Amino acid sequence: MFWAKTQAMLITADFENYIAYFQSWATSQDMFFLYGGVELGIQYAISKEGFTYPFVWLEQPEIISEDNGAGQLIEAYYGGISVIGSAPLDDRSAQVQTEINAMRLLQALQKKMRQDNRAKGVLDCTISGMKKTAVDRGWAGDHWGWRLEFELRFTANGLLS
Numbered sequence: 001m002f003w004a005k006t007q008a009m010l011i012t013a014d015f016e017n018y019i020a021y022f023q024s025w026a027t028s029q030d031m032f033f034l035y036g037g038v039e040l041g042i043q044y045a046i047s048k049e050g051f052t053y054p055f056v057w058l059e060q061p062e063i064i065s066e067d068n069g070a071g072q073l074i075e076a077y078y079g080g081i082s083v084i085g086s087a088p089l090d091d092r093s094a095q096v097q098t099e100i101n102a103m104r105l106l107q108a109l110q111k112k113m114r115q116d117n118r119a120k121g122v123l124d125c126t127i128s129g130m131k132k133t134a135v136d137r138g139w140a141g142d143h144w145g146w147r148l149e150f151e152l153r154f155t156a157n158g159l160l161s
Contacts, residue, residue: 013075013156019058021123022081025109026056029161031083036060042084042143054145055086065160073156081109082135084145095144099134102145107133109148124153 019035026033032055034045045055061079068074083102087094110130116123131149 006083013077013154013159015063018061018077018152018154022058025112029105029108031056033058038082042140045084048063054083054098054105057082057084065156068142071157071161073152074158075156077152077154078150079152080147080149081106082145082147083109084135084140084143086143089142098144102135103160104147106148107113113152125150150161 003119006053023035030052032045032048032050032052034048034055035058036044037058037060041057045051059080059082064076064078066074066076083100083105085102087098109125113123113125114127117125129151133147133149135143135145135147
């Protein structure tokens with residue numbers, strides 16, 4: 001069952017739930033959502049039906065399985081998500097505003113993740129160690145925004161035991 005269908009649902013290590021968590025957030029903010037490796041490129045994103053700015057790009061995570069030795073299996077997802085807008089290359093003021101807007105959206109996501117972390121059993125994350133970096137200029141062209149790097153930990157007993 002997708003996270004978007006019920007906000008009270010426990011997030012587990014199920015990969016579908018991971019994607020749906022971020023997709024639900026993006027659509028609740030009226031942002032276009034895309035999942036996949038950044039090697040697909042901006043042209044891939046903007047060619048999608050229904051595309052709008054700003055858009056959210058959830059990258060493929062790295063997932064590390066853990067066993068705490070006390071019967072608790074964990075899947076640790078190390079991932080990144082970018083909020084990206086467009087501004088003309090010759091309009092620095094618009095570029096800065098696009099970056100400001102993207103940062104505000106990422107901070108709203110961090111706030112949501114922090115609140116969900118406090119709602120025991122929803123997800124396990126910490127703000128400490130999350131890193132924000134500007135969208136890579138060599139990759140983005142006239143696109144501006146920020147990328148949030150994070151670690152989320154999910155119970156995996158139902159999947160791995």
